[in-house]
Amino acid sequence: MKLFKSSLIALALASATAANAASLAITNAKVHTVTEAGVLENATVVIDNGVITAINPETVTADQTFNAQGKILTPGFIVSMNQLGLVEVGAVARSRDAGEKKADITFDASLAYNPKSTAVAFTRKGGITRSVVAPNGGDDMFKGQTFVVNLTGDYDSVIASQQDVVLELGSKSKGSRATDLQKLTHKLEDAQKALDKAAKAKKSDKKDKKEPKRGEQAINQILKGEKSLLVHVDRATDILAMLALKERFNLDLVLLGAADAIVVADKIAQAKVPVVMNAMRNLPGSFDSLHAHLENAGKLSKAGVKVVLTKNDTHNGHQLRFNAGNAVANGMDYDQALASVTANVADVFDLDSGRIAVGKPADIVLWSADPFELSSSAEKVWINGEEQVLESRQDKLRDRYMTQSVMPKAYTK
Amino acid sequence: MQKLIPSMVMVAVSVALTGCMQSEKQDAKVTINKYPYPSTYQVLPQQKTVIQNATVLVGNGERLDDADVLFVDGKIAQVGKDLAVDGATIVDGQGKWVTPGVIDVHSHLGVYPSPSVESHSDGNEMTSPNTSEVWAEHSVWPQDPGFQAARAGGITTLQLLPGSANLFGGRGVTLKNVPSHTMQGMKFPTAPYGLKMACGENPKRVYGNRKQAPGTRMGNMAGYRMAWAEATEYKRAWEKYDAEYAAGKNPEAPVRDIELDTLRGVLDGEILIHNHCYKAEEMAMMIDLGKEFNYHSGTFHHGIEAYKVADMLAENGNCAAMWPDWWGFKMEAYDMVEENVAIVDAMKNSCAVVHSDSSTTIQRLNQEAGKIMYRANENGFKLTEADAIRWITSNAAKSLGIADKTGSLESGKNADVVLWNTNPFSVYAQAEQVFVDGAKVYDRHDEKYQAQSDFMLGQELIQE
Numbered sequence: 001m002k003l004f005k006s007s008l009i010a011l012a013l014a015s016a017t018a019a020n021a022a023s024l025a026i027t028n029a030k031v032h033t034v035t036e037a038g039v040l041e042n043a044t045v046v047i048d049n050g051v052i053t054a055i056n057p058e059t060v061t062a063d064q065t066f067n068a069q070g071k072i073l074t075p076g077f078i079v080s081m082n083q084l085g086l087v088e089v090g091a092v093a094r095s096r097d098a099g100e101k102k103a104d105i106t107f108d109a110s111l112a113y114n115p116k117s118t119a120v121a122f123t124r125k126g127g128i129t130r131s132v133v134a135p136n137g138g139d140d141m142f143k144g145q146t147f148v149v150n151l152t153g154d155y156d157s158v159i160a161s162q163q164d165v166v167l168e169l170g171s172k173s174k175g176s177r178a179t180d181l182q183k184l185t186h187k188l189e190d191a192q193k194a195l196d197k198a199a200k201a202k203k204s205d206k207k208d209k210k211e212p213k214r215g216e217q218a219i220n221q222i223l224k225g226e227k228s229l230l231v232h233v234d235r236a237t238d239i240l241a242m243l244a245l246k247e248r249f250n251l252d253l254v255l256l257g258a259a260d261a262i263v264v265a266d267k268i269a270q271a272k273v274p275v276v277m278n279a280m281r282n283l284p285g286s287f288d289s290l291h292a293h294l295e296n297a298g299k300l301s302k303a304g305v306k307v308v309l310t311k312n313d314t315h316n317g318h319q320l321r322f323n324a325g326n327a328v329a330n331g332m333d334y335d336q337a338l339a340s341v342t343a344n345v346a347d348v349f350d351l352d353s354g355r356i357a358v359g360k361p362a363d364i365v366l367w368s369a370d371p372f373e374l375s376s377s378a379e380k381v382w383i384n385g386e387e388q389v390l391e392s393r394q395d396k397l398r399d400r401y402m403t404q405s406v407m408p409k410a411y412t413k
Numbered sequence: 414m415q416k417l418i419p420s421m422v423m424v425a426v427s428v429a430l431t432g433c434m435q436s437e438k439q440d441a442k443v444t445i446n447k448y449p450y451p452s453t454y455q456v457l458p459q460q461k462t463v464i465q466n467a468t469v470l471v472g473n474g475e476r477l478d479d480a481d482v483l484f485v486d487g488k489i490a491q492v493g494k495d496l497a498v499d500g501a502t503i504v505d506g507q508g509k510w511v512t513p514g515v516i517d518v519h520s521h522l523g524v525y526p527s528p529s530v531e532s533h534s535d536g537n538e539m540t541s542p543n544t545s546e547v548w549a550e551h552s553v554w555p556q557d558p559g560f561q562a563a564r565a566g567g568i569t570t571l572q573l574l575p576g577s578a579n580l581f582g583g584r585g586v587t588l589k590n591v592p593s594h595t596m597q598g599m600k601f602p603t604a605p606y607g608l609k610m611a612c613g614e615n616p617k618r619v620y621g622n623r624k625q626a627p628g629t630r631m632g633n634m635a636g637y638r639m640a641w642a643e644a645t646e647y648k649r650a651w652e653k654y655d656a657e658y659a660a661g662k663n664p665e666a667p668v669r670d671i672e673l674d675t676l677r678g679v680l681d682g683e684i685l686i687h688n689h690c691y692k693a694e695e696m697a698m699m700i701d702l703g704k705e706f707n708y709h710s711g712t713f714h715h716g717i718e719a720y721k722v723a724d725m726l727a728e729n730g731n732c733a734a735m736w737p738d739w740w741g742f743k744m745e746a747y748d749m750v751e752e753n754v755a756i757v758d759a760m761k762n763s764c765a766v767v768h769s770d771s772s773t774t775i776q777r778l779n780q781e782a783g784k785i786m787y788r789a790n791e792n793g794f795k796l797t798e799a800d801a802i803r804w805i806t807s808n809a810a811k812s813l814g815i816a817d818k819t820g821s822l823e824s825g826k827n828a829d830v831v832l833w834n835t836n837p838f839s840v841y842a843q844a845e846q847v848f849v850d851g852a853k854v855y856d857r858h859d860e861k862y863q864a865q866s867d868f869m870l871g872q873e874l875i876q877e
Contacts, residue, residue, distance in 0.1 A: 091614065091743035119741060236874070263874050283527040283559055283772055290872045315741030322780065325840030374783040374840050377791060394740075398750040398792065401720050409721075 022063030023048035024385065029068035029366070031055070033356040034075055034335075034343040045073065047362040050385040055358060066380075068366055074338065075354050076129025076363035076383065077371075078345040079317040080310045081230075081256060081276060084131045085113040085120060085149060087314050098314075099136035105218045107144025109135040110161035115153045119315050121392040124151040126318025127371060127378035129363040130159070132349045134166050134230070134312075141168055141180045145218070146230065148351060150363070152383050163349065164228040164254070165218060170238050171288045181241055188249050191219040228252040228348075230276070234288035236260035243271050254348055257281075259289030261305070262296045269304035274348045276308040279327040298332030301340070307332075308348050309340040325372030337372070361385075442658055443666035445674065447683070450550060452600035454589055457852035461485045463498040464832055467506025472513040472806040472821030476799035482511050484828035487851035492822050504846065510837055512802050513821050514569025514829030514849065516809035517775050518687070518734050519714050519768035523588075523596075524549055524573055526557030527772060528868075533557075537576025538583060542620050542627060543640050545608065546672035547583035549573045553596040556866040559772040564590050564855045564864070566776035567831040567844040570601060572813055574609045574714075577689040578619040580627065580636045582609035584675055585687055587813050591849055592864040605685050605814040607711075608675055610637070612690035612699060613745050634698060641706035644676030651677070679708045685814050686711025691745035693721035700729050712812040714768060717746050720756040723763065732764035732812040733757050736774075737784040754782075754804060755789030755796060766812050767804040778805045783838030798838055827851075 024047045031043040033055070046054040046062055086109055088095035097112030113133065123131070130150050137143025143166040148159045169180050194212070212220060221227040229251050231242055239258060246253040255261060255275045261268055268275065279297040284290045301307045309327060311320040324337040332340075346354030353363045362385035369376040381388040400412045462484050469477040469492055481496040482489070524536035535552035538544040553573060563571065568590050575582035585607035588599040612633065621628030627636050650667040657664040678684035686703070690696050690713045703710035709730070713719065716733040717740065719726060726733050735757070740749030750756075758765035767782045769775035786794075786801040810820025819827045828851035834843050846862075847855035856862035 087741075089741060089744055089747055280773055282776075283562060284869065284872075286528045286530075289528075290869070291874065316738060319738070322784075322840055326777075326780075329841040329843060372840055374780060374838060375787045377787075394750050397748055398720070398752050398756075401750075402752075402756065402793075 023053075023061075025060045025062035025065045026073060026364075026366070027060070027065055027067050028070055029073040030070060031356055032072060032074045032338055034339050035355050035357050037357075038335075042070070043073075045356060045364070047364075047382065047385040050362055052356060052358055052360050052362050052364075055356065071379070072367040072369065072371060073356065074127070074365050074367065074371055075342040075356050075360075076365050076381065077127050077320055077341045078130045078132065078349075078351065078354060079123065079128050079320050079341075080132035080308060080345055080349065081134045081146075081312040082131060082310070082317055083136065083314040084123060084133055084317060085115060085117045086133060086135070088114070088117050088119070090314075099138055101138040102140075103135065103138040103144050104140045104215055105142035105144065105165055106214045107135050107137055108147070108162050109133065109144060110147035110158050113147065113149060113158055115149070115155060115157045118393045119317075120151055120153045121389070122315070122394060123317040124153070124381060124388055125378060125390050125392055127321060127365040127367065127381060128317055129365070129381060129383045130351060130353060131317065132163075132345070132351075137166065137168075141183065142166070143168055145227075146349070148349065150383050152386070152388065159351075164230050165222055166230045166232070166256075168232040169242070170233050170235060171286055177238065181238070185245065187219055188223065188245065191216060192223055192249060195220060195223060222251060223249055225250065225252050228254050228350075230254045230256055232256045234259040234286070236263045238288075239264055239268065243267055243273065246271060246273065257289075259292040259296075262291050262293065262299055265300055265303035265305060268300075272306075274306040274308060274344070275300055276310055276348065278312060279309050279323045279330075279332075294326065294330040297327040297337075297340070298330060301332055301336045306344050306348065307336070307340045308344050309337070321371050322374060325370075325374075328372060439658065439661070439663045443654070445669070447678070450548075450597060450600075452602040453595065453597040454591070454593075454600055454602060455598075456487050456850040457591060457854060459487050459828075459848075459850060459852035461501040462504060462828075462848070462851065463496060463501040464504040464506040464509075464511050464830070465498075467509045467511045467832070468836075469822065470510065470512045470799050470802040470837075471823065472802055473823060474799055474803060476797065481506075482822055482830060484830065484848070484851045487828055489822050489824055489826050489828050489830075491824060504832065506832060508835070509845065510833040510835065510842075511822070512567070512779075512831050512833065512837055513806040513826075514819065514831055514847065515567040515778050515805050516813065516820060517563070517568055517571040517769050517778060517805075518712065518766055518809050518812045519770045520563075520571045520573055520772075520775055521576070521770070522559040522563060522571065522573060522772055522775070523553035523555060523557045524575070525772075526554045527559050537578050539576070539578040539619060542579050542616055542625075542636050543581045543672065544575070544579050544583050545581040545640070545675040547575060548586065548606075549575045549584060549609075550586035550596050550600070553586070553588075553599075555593050555596055555599060556868045558866045558869050559775070560590060560592065561864050561866060562772070563775045564847055565844060565857070567779065567833070567837075567847055568775055569829040569831070569847060569849045569854075570810075570813070570815070570819055571775070572607055572687070574607065574687060577609070577611035577615045579611060580616050580633060581640060581676070582611060582689075584684070585609055587815065589849055591854055592866075594867070601815065603815075603818070605683060606675075606678065607687040607813070608679050608684050610686060610688040610690075610699075612688065612695040613692060614743055615689070630695070634702070637702055638705070640676060641680075641702070641708075644673050644680055645706060647673040648677045648680050680706070682708070685709075685812075687714055687812075688712065689714050691715050691717040693718040696722055696731075697725060700725065700731065712764075712766070715746070715770065716757075717749050717753070720750055720753045721748075723757045723760050726757060727760035727763040730762070730764075732766050732808065734766040734768040734809075734812060736770070737767065737781050737788075751785065751788040752792055752794070754785045755794050758796075758800070758804070759794070764808050764811055765804050766808045768809075779833075779837040779842060780840060781805075783840075786838060798836065801838060
């Protein structure tokens with residue numbers, strides 16, 4: 001149901017922004033579809049009205065043609081669990097909107113999203129076309145709800161808000177992790193009980209029905225599978241506790257971080273629970289993460305876990321492709337690594353993108369060479385079929401200081 | 414025989430002098446031991462070794478294809494084609510690359526180790542704006558697993574610095590990245606100490622929030638100047654004492670001040686400045702500050718805006734240590750450009766360095782340098798691998814004052830060497846073998862050469 005809704009919104013947006021755009025055929029590309037079709041050499045992708053309308057059609061009919069000269073075309077990369085557009089400068093309080101001391105499970109940071117943040121244009125240069133933004137939240141273990149944006153930098157770039165619920169478990173600087181697990185279990189138990197009771201009472205007694213509070217509604221949505229529960233967790237015991245809750249309440253569970261995932265990989269795979277992780281995390285940052293290792297992304301993927309790679313750094317999401325490359329260097333299958341920054345992200349967060357397939361929004365990137373390599377660059381980025389500007393404030397600064405002038409630099413614009 | 418005569422005259426004269434100053438009997442000379450925690454580093458078992466037929470980046474700007482690197486007795490003996498190798502252990506370098514050991518001029522490994530626990534968070538004595546008296550070496554936890562991870566990334570030498578909350582954060586120490594259960598066992602013999610200074614936001618925020626100086630950037634400058642003025646007096650007092658004592662008098666020694674010892678070491682040219690300083694206008698002032706008090710302003714770390722003053726840095730002989738693309742975490746990190754290092758490097762007599770300040774990116778300084786090279790070349794530069802490797806080897810060695818010992822594969826230098834499976838500026842590159850002073854300290858394919866810290870021993874679980 002959720003998928004359907006976000007697709008509708010995406011389509012509506014696509015038609016709004018690209019209604020008058022000419023159709024485009026990208027020819028002679030090496031297309032990584034990230035679908036069962038695999039990699040297509042010398043392929044043609046046709047975009048019309050913001051959507052991919054044909055792949056390798058018998059006859060190409062498009063207003064414009066772009067010859068990719070054999071270069072690599074991939075779905076736009078999707079970065080997740082960052083604060084893109086919510087934080088302009090980390091240490092400037094008045095440029096931060098990602099957290100709130102009293103934020104709770106209902107916290108919807110999408111209302112604060114700034115598509116004009118300089119980090120958006122910079123991130124886009126790294127071939128990132130969408131971001132799943134997560135709030136930092138506050139003191140509560142529930143940090144709020146995620147939202148999804150495209151990286152056009154337009155004012156209508158929030159694709160979906162109040163998506164999934166972010167929860168933080170595990171080691172604490174004050175108190176015991178047990179309290180949080182207990183609290184979570186009780187919340188789920190109580191809500192489930194109330195739901196069951198309401199279902200039974202439905203026919204006989206309508207007077208007794210009270211509208212649940214907004215926070216309770218969010219828990220109900222989790223129980224009904226309308227929202228995923230995204231859980232920051234590292235230690236194996238906490239992972240196992242969450243797997244047990246998933247089974248008991250039939251939760252749509254996603255593990256974030258999950259340093260110890262490798263220790264219980266088979267159980268995670270069996271439970272079909274995805275893991276969102278930073279491939280570069282390999283130091284025992286705490287006693288919860290003694291098993292962080294550069295090889296974990298590849299090993300989890302091989303064990304059958306759906307892996308999403310992320311670079312959960314608000315200003316450096318552009319490095320996502322390098323993280324994927326490093327995962328490959330440390331044993332991850334190349335196609336799996338590509339899926340982990342495209343199709344898998346779309347699957348886990350219910351986005352209608354991440355693949356080059358007919359009917360998908362035309363979020364695609366043309367690369368000068370292997371997108372994971374340090375030496376390559378995104379030469380062209382299309383979002384909803386619209387070609388994006390690939391210049392950021394950083395480029396302007398560089399050009400200013402590399403331009404010779406007898407006048408002070410301030411006159412070079 | 415001729416030599417002996419003047420000495421005998423000298424002896425006679427000094428006897429005569431002391432003879433006539435019997436009234437001013439000299440107390441024992443007060444001297445300061447400048448190296449009280451000496452290195453106990455021992456080279457690990459090493460042997461004559463040759464890496465054959467590799468692509469060699471010498472570290473001085475040169476590249477040799479299909480070349481051999483021979484090291485003997487812990488030193489680089491020769492780099493060239495078809496070297497005579499009798500008795501040497503042969504390493505096949507076909508299709509592989511060889512570089513000098515990678516050097517990170519800015520690390521907090523050991524002082525802010527993993528795991529990040531209160532008990533080991535010893536990297537910044539945030540109790541006073543001037544803590545020149547503290548030495549990072551006294552905080553090092555040698556069991557930080559980060560040292561092993563960095564070694565697997567080709568790091569052979571690293572400077573550990575105190576944090577940046579203070580105007581003067583204290584002394585940094587340069588270590589060889591070999592496993593040891595003491596700091597002294599890692600200490601790079603003869604490497605000069607560094608003095609960590611910090612510009613900008615951090616000191617004024619930390620102390621300003623406590624309603625004490627500095628609370629502004631002008632407060633920062635005042636704090637530096639007052640400290641250097643005092644250090645100048647301290648230096649003068651000791652020099653006066655030394656001179657008077659040498660003249661046979663019996664002067665009273667100045668009161669020893671551990672804080673001022675460090676600042677005096679800078680004024681004497683024995684301790685090098687490592688200055689956390691992001692912004693162009695602040696680097697310009699720090700250079701003038703050095704001139705005002707007669708010391709060299711050293712290396713600017715995190716020089717996000719170094720590109721704005723690249724010419725000034727080169728003219729004044731300052732190194733700038735930089736990241737490729739970290740930015741946005743505070744105002745002074747807002748004006749990042751990805752070509753920063755390349756712009757600084759393009760100046761004549763420049764010293765561009767790529768540093769990590771991170772337990773994560775220290776493991777991949779090769780990739781950090783690679784990103785810069787490629788981004789710069791997309792924007793008009795013509796940098797090669799042989800250029801880029803200098804940023805993490807020879808230029809870094811220069812910044813640390815150890816360029817005569819390491820940082821390149823020139824004959825006579827320490828055999829600090831990395832063998833890479835491919836071009837080190839590829840995302841797929843892995844350090845296969847790492848040598849420190851000719852001794853193999855890491856081998857990606859041989860567990861025997863993969864050290865593990867005490868902390869990690871027995872912690873790892875087998876998958877259930």
